[in-house]
Amino acid sequence: MAASETPRTITLASRASQLAQIQTNIVRDALAKAFPSKTFATSFMTTAGDHNQSQALYLLGGKSLWTKELEVALKEGVVDMLVHSYKDVPTTLPEGCEIGGVLEREDPVDSLVVKKGLEFKTLEDLPDGSVVGTSSVRRVAQLRRLFPKLVFLDVRGNLNTRMAKLDAPDSPYAALILAKAGLVRLGWGSRMTADLHPPTLYHAVSQGALAIEIRSDDTEARELCRSVTHWQTEWQCAAERACLRVLEDIEDHWVRHVAECGAACPAYVGRKGGECAGC
Numbered sequence: 320m321a322a323s324e325t326p327r328t329i330t331l332a333s334r335a336s337q338l339a340q341i342q343t344n345i346v347r348d349a350l351a352k353a354f355p356s357k358t359f360a361t362s363f364m365t366t367a368g369d370h371n372q373s374q375a376l377y378l379l380g381g382k383s384l385w386t387k388e389l390e391v392a393l394k395e396g397v398v399d400m401l402v403h404s405y406k407d408v409p410t411t412l413p414e415g416c417e418i419g420g421v422l423e424r425e426d427p428v429d430s431l432v433v434k435k436g437l438e439f440k441t442l443e444d445l446p447d448g449s450v451v452g453t454s455s456v457r458r459v460a461q462l463r464r465l466f467p468k469l470v471f472l473d474v475r476g477n478l479n480t481r482m483a484k485l486d487a488p489d490s491p492y493a494a495l496i497l498a499k500a501g502l503v504r505l506g507w508g509s510r511m512t513a514d515l516h517p518p519t520l521y522h523a524v525s526q527g528a529l530a531i532e533i534r535s536d537d538t539e540a541r542e543l544c545r546s547v548t549h550w551q552t553e554w555q556c557a558a559e560r561a562c563l564r565v566l567e568d569i570e571d572h573w574v575r576h577v578a579e580c581g582a583a584c585p586a587y588v589g590r591k592g593g594e595c596a597g598c
């Protein structure tokens with residue numbers, strides 16, 4: 320760098336939710352510690368996923384809801400690094416963007432949080448008909464089999480909103496299931512009464528890990544990211560994401576198959592609403 324050039328400020332960006340801001344600050348602090356002579360800034364943005372809080376998540380159309388606006392800012396060079404919960408990052412990134420670094424993972428499990436004032440601790444403790452809040456198809460699909468007498472109900476909003484919905488005196492929920500990592504990072508750790516481990520509940524792909532997305536042509540950003548990367552987490556998440564990509568290909572195949580053949584096809588396993596149960 321020529322002596323007259325001003326040193327580059329690296330700007331880290333994420334969604335504006337409290338959890339996203341905490342996560343971005345974790346990455347900024349790790350980078351600032353590794354590179355004390357460099358300048359790092361943060362920028363927080365509202366995304367399409369934040370605007371639509373009422374519709375069920377699985378109807379909203381894909382995980383890129385939370386990343387699209389941020390990726391535009393990254394590509395335009397308005398910001399230099401995006402900090403994501405790795406589990407919210409689609410398995411295929413846009414042309415010109417890549418994951419440059421992955422920080423050490425928190426415990427990836429999901430945890431149970433029981434409504435204030437109730438003394439139940441586990442899913443087994445909850446009386447028949449209790450309402451458990453989660454907006455995750457993954458969690459409901461796994462738990463409905465093991466706990467047929469519990470009622471699983473959608474709950475939306477950021478983590479603080481969900482906790483307020485749980486504890487409201489007129490709330491229908493007896494408990495929520497949330498990712499432990501998010502709860503811990505937001506300081507709600509003391510409210511968790513049980514961790515849900517496999518084979519009861521398998522966590523989401525890359526849950527608990529933070530990923531840094533960069534422009535593929537930004538060699539400086541890539542070097543900075545390498546220094547804060549926890550290679551074991553990176554490998555674990557790479558393996559999990561590779562499995563997910565295969566499953567997504569199978570799902571695409573089925574959706575196309577149903578669109579072309581419809582319910583008349585012998586391979587189509589019909590379900591209410593005409594969705595493909597093979598997915």
Ligand SMILES: NCc1[nH]cc(CCC(=O)O)c1CC(=O)O
Pocket residue numbers: 404405406407496497498499500501502525526527528
């Ligand atoms: N689904 C939204 C989401 N995306 C990332 C986290 C926090 C946990 C993480 O970083 O993996 C959460 C909350 C949750 O699932 O309870």
